[in-house]
């Protein structure tokens with residue numbers, strides 16, 4: 418009988434760094450030989466308060482020792498406090514807690530289908546919203562969507578930031594429009610404020626719910642709590658994950674009272690969603706972002722990068738706050754050069770754009786190292 422090939426115990430899903438990561442501290446991670454790397458990738462935009470922020474670590478450790486878990490069958494003071502903190506921070510009225518970004522988008526889209534009774538969704542070219550079936554339906558990434566094409570919900574796809582295309586679109590049968598306010602994976606694409614205003618008005622006129630996927634743009638990263646405040650737009654639903662609890666897995670669907678008041682117990686649910694450990698981490702995260710002025714730090718770091726990268730191989734700095742794209746004709750070579758300089762950055766769907774999404778409290782030393790390495794890059 419032919420023997421099955423030997424496969425690693427861990428299913429290979431990503432191409433990992435060429436070293437194992439064993440420890441993190443602030444804006445650095447360390448390999449098993451003690452070598453440090455500046456983390457401008459932020460564990461994929463997750464480590465908002467930095468690796469192992471003492472206030473987050475203490476909150477998680479204290480909570481683990483007090484009550485590691487109880488489901489939504491019980492009311493928990495820490496969950497109520499977390500809900501109050503994140504709704505106030507986001508300027509929304511109610512929150513449903515879940516466990517990941519895809520789960521947050523899946524539930525937000527479900528809510529829109531449920532409340533409108535419509536069967537179609539709308540989203541944008543280049544948008545990336547996750548791998549569950551509704552999230553996949555609105556994601557524009559054929560290599561992960563095409564194998565499931567027969568199972569996806571119909572989605573009207575429009576060009577991002579294009580006012581004429583928006584005005585020409587018919588939303589009369591569209592339950593929800595979902596977008597990343599800054600398209601991250603697409604290569605840090607932004608849209609003008611006037612386009613966001615037109616989108617809000619068009620959704621209002623058509624009875625279509627507007628969903629901001631703020632899984633990357635949120636938690637202070639743009640220099641404001643969420644992109645909603647940055648653009649002065651109040652969506653009907655706003656999803657968060659990644660930096661929400663500084664790396665403890667957590668997702669959130671934030672909503673207006675107009676949406677929340679139409680949902681009844683049993684419409685949404687999750688065993689682990691809003692678990693005490695994640696709620697304690699969320700509370701500490703919001704506290705640290707506000708008390709340590711991390712939104713100001715993000716804006717200041719971005720301003721410094723814009724100024725000091727002028728005249729280098731980086732021809733354009735895209736994005737806002739610390740969700741940045743570095744345009745470089747030889748981006749793949751620059752990424753390799755940075756790795757050799759012990760600096761981690763992200764790639765994107767645009768082969769000429771590298772992404773920076775470091776902790777919001779990235780240090781001057783880390784910025785010095787990144788700027789010096791880019792200045793020394795001579796392709």
Ligand SMILES: Cc1ncc(COP(=O)(O)O)c(C=O)c1O
Nearest residue numbers: 517518519545546547632633658
């Ligand atoms: C904008 C955006 N939405 C949704 C998701 C999905 O989040 P998760 O991987 O936590 O399911 C991601 C993940 O990268 C994302 O970047």
